[in-house]
Amino acid sequence: MTEETILEKFYSHFVGTPTVFAAPGRVNLIGEHTDYNDGYVFPMAINFYTYLAVAPRHDRNLQIWSENMQETILFSLDSNRSRRNHWSDYVAGVADELEKQGVILPGADLYIDSQVPVGAGLSSSAAIEMATALALAHSANASLEKKEFALLGQRAENRFVGMNCGIMDQFISMHAEDGHALMLDCRSLEFSQVPLKSDAVCIVVCNTMVKHELASSEYNKRRAECEEGVRLLRAQLPGITHLRDVSLSQFNQLQFGLPAIVAKRCRHVISENQRVLHSQACLAAHDLAGFARLMNESHNSLRDDYEVSCGELDLLVDLARSHAACLGSRMTGGGFGGCTVNLVRLDQADSFVEQIQSAYSFRTGLHPQVYIFTPSRGAHRVTAAQ
Numbered sequence: 001m002t003e004e005t006i007l008e009k010f011y012s013h014f015v016g017t018p019t020v021f022a023a024p025g026r027v028n029l030i031g032e033h034t035d036y037n038d039g040y041v042f043p044m045a046i047n048f049y050t051y052l053a054v055a056p057r058h059d060r061n062l063q064i065w066s067e068n069m070q071e072t073i074l075f076s077l078d079s080n081r082s083r084r085n086h087w088s089d090y091v092a093g094v095a096d097e098l099e100k101q102g103v104i105l106p107g108a109d110l111y112i113d114s115q116v117p118v119g120a121g122l123s124s125s126a127a128i129e130m131a132t133a134l135a136l137a138h139s140a141n142a143s144l145e146k147k148e149f150a151l152l153g154q155r156a157e158n159r160f161v162g163m164n165c166g167i168m169d170q171f172i173s174m175h176a177e178d179g180h181a182l183m184l185d186c187r188s189l190e191f192s193q194v195p196l197k198s199d200a201v202c203i204v205v206c207n208t209m210v211k212h213e214l215a216s217s218e219y220n221k222r223r224a225e226c227e228e229g230v231r232l233l234r235a236q237l238p239g240i241t242h243l244r245d246v247s248l249s250q251f252n253q254l255q256f257g258l259p260a261i262v263a264k265r266c267r268h269v270i271s272e273n274q275r276v277l278h279s280q281a282c283l284a285a286h287d288l289a290g291f292a293r294l295m296n297e298s299h300n301s302l303r304d305d306y307e308v309s310c311g312e313l314d315l316l317v318d319l320a321r322s323h324a325a326c327l328g329s330r331m332t333g334g335g336f337g338g339c340t341v342n343l344v345r346l347d348q349a350d351s352f353v354e355q356i357q358s359a360y361s362f363r364t365g366l367h368p369q370v371y372i373f374t375p376s377r378g379a380h381r382v383t384a385a386q
């Protein structure tokens, strides 16, 4: 999508002189179900963006057109808006959080068009939040730190939209750098940019095209099981507040005092944190095979210990691993459907994609969307400053 096409599309709905912003979706390479345990995650931003063109208005209204939803919505910033279970909640929630932070917003016309598939697990939600936050802050002449944008986006999603997400999605959409993945400590929000560009391999994401109903009830159960693990382990380890504080060797010694299910959940989280840290070391040493092994181990742990995989995810992973070009494959996201992420040799990526698509279709009757992604830059202004 070029700047010209966005501007052209803006003018088919609005008048005025717009400024264009873009924010990417993301894929988590490793570190699943670690965020709410105060642990580590390792996402990269993808080369699919949500574009947003913004122009000021002379009243206190926001008028928004979403190209993806083919719908326009108009509301006043002075009306007491609350959740409507509508896509505009993401925009209204961000506006609300900006104003709560003391930013006085003028009215604006917003044109939104996203390349990030909506609801596919690639975080179109963080992309729309971060693009909106940049655009509205710009229209109010306010400047905020990237971290503040990420945190207010998360608050918008938690409070206004009502989705209890962690900080990863907004953080990577804001902070990503071209050619890098980002190692994030979800406790301190310290992070490091890890070079990922390679002429030898690429990141392929495959969508199962299913989302099982179980996802949210099982998510709440897992969170409770992790808390129970902390509570029981605290008898021997009084200083701990989250599973992040427990080392693998401590766990290995103490696991027999835990109920079997709780022990499995804890083993996943504690070993997954180790795998994220180890991944960073592998990439620093240019050890792609080592990184891929950790991806495989991550999936096995999510499947066997955390039990959040499903038949379709396991099938996609098995099909991927049976292709010679695949170095590593795992489910990504919360589980019970959604996507897998694969490290694939670049020179055979086309054959990998074809084989996955045809074999998965043959086995399930579903046609999986498959994407080849490059690690891309975070949210930014597209139009040059005047």
Ligand code: ADP
Residues within 6 Å of the ligand: 050, 066, 067, 068, 069, 086, 087, 088, 090, 112, 113, 114, 117, 118, 119, 120, 121, 122, 123, 124, 125, 126, 128
């Ligand atoms: P994901 O973040 O995995 O894509 P979510 O359910 O978290 O899935 O967020 C998807 C929701 O975000 C959509 O249902 C819609 O409400 C909102 N959304 C995302 N992108 C857009 C867009 N371009 N236009 C309007 N709403 C959008």
Ligand code: MG
Residues within 6 Å of the ligand: 123, 124, 125, 126
């Ligand atoms: Mg989302």
